[in-house]
């Protein structure tokens with residue numbers, strides 16, 4: 001049966017990198033018989049400009065009726081003066097909560113070809129392969145009450161609420177343990193249980209869920225130490241489980257271990273494995289329109305989609321191998337460039353990956 005993908009390029013470099021992932025998809029269709037159709041819709045600032053809202057009803061409808069969603073990125077300085085309720089990022093948060101995409105998988109893998117691109121010493125990062133699970137629909141990004149007000153002293157104050165119910169913690173913890181079972185049977189839960197009651201509950205519930213998975217070695221770490229350890233000795237981690245805000249920050253930190261944020265894909269899944277796939281980076285306004293953005297994170301997000309939503313490991317591996325082959329041939333976008341390699345733009349990198357994919361058929 002033909003599957004359908006909702007394609008949401010978004011803002012900034014979003015359309016540039018999504019175009020390259022679509023070229024890869026077209027190659028899978030023409031060369032490997034993949035049966036997938038796509039339909040595009042607006043999200044973020046582009047949607048606000050055209051429709052007055054960052055998350056139009058037709059985008060939600062298309063996303064609901066599709067089997068999966070591919071997103072570029074949203075946001076940019078143009079929309080920063082807008083009220084929070086219509087900022088581009090609300091489109092993304094709206095999608096996550098409307099589709100109940102509560103678990104975000106963020107692999108951080110250092111490809112051997114890019115050891116030089118990491119700012120850390122090769123012996124610290126070589127062979128790095130971490131999976132960060134970030135809770136995506138709860139916590140401080142969604143908690144109520146939130147807002148800004150004038151306090152009793154006539155001063156401006158801002159406030160947000162960090163809140164998790166035990167069922168929200170339980171469902172992501174289960175997925176964390178299951179993913180750990182498929183890897184090295186080690187799960188490290190990150191919290192700030194020494195200071196925040198909400199994350200004290202997080203730790204308590206993770207320990208309870210852990211009793212269902214006696215084969216998985218569970219450990220706990222405070223988030224400040226986790227940030228330090230990620231830079232000091234990242235290979236001590238395998239699967240890391242954490243809340244929305246801590247996961248947001250730690251996964252960007254892990255991204256840099258791999259050389260560039262432009263390399264890292266992500267999957268946001270619901271209870272049934274339906275997902276939205278996107279690079280972990282943002283819309284990169286500083287390089288938008290220059291043709292130099294790295295499309296690999298988006299292309300690897302497509303590979304994750306094939307694996308997690310379409311159970312098509314064979315085509316996922318083909319795409320991942322094509323990326324490695326383009327890197328082996330020396331192609332590098334500016335963010336991962338090092339002396340002795342060949343600096344290319346977004347389109348040339350996409351072309352090199354498609355060419356490698358085609359060659360793999362022969």
Ligand code: NAD
Pocket residue numbers: 013017072073074075076077089092261262278279280281282283284285286287292293294295297335
């Ligand atoms: P960013 O991830 O857009 O950029 C951070 C740095 O990484 C920039 O120097 C950028 O040039 C570089 N970079 C990012 N992606 C790259 C790529 N593919 N290739 C090469 N270099 C790349 O983060 P930011 O600058 O903090 O945010 C910019 C905008 O993106 C903001 O409006 C923010 O709200 C939004 N944002 C959106 C998402 C999302 O759509 N999921 C995530 C994060 C930030």
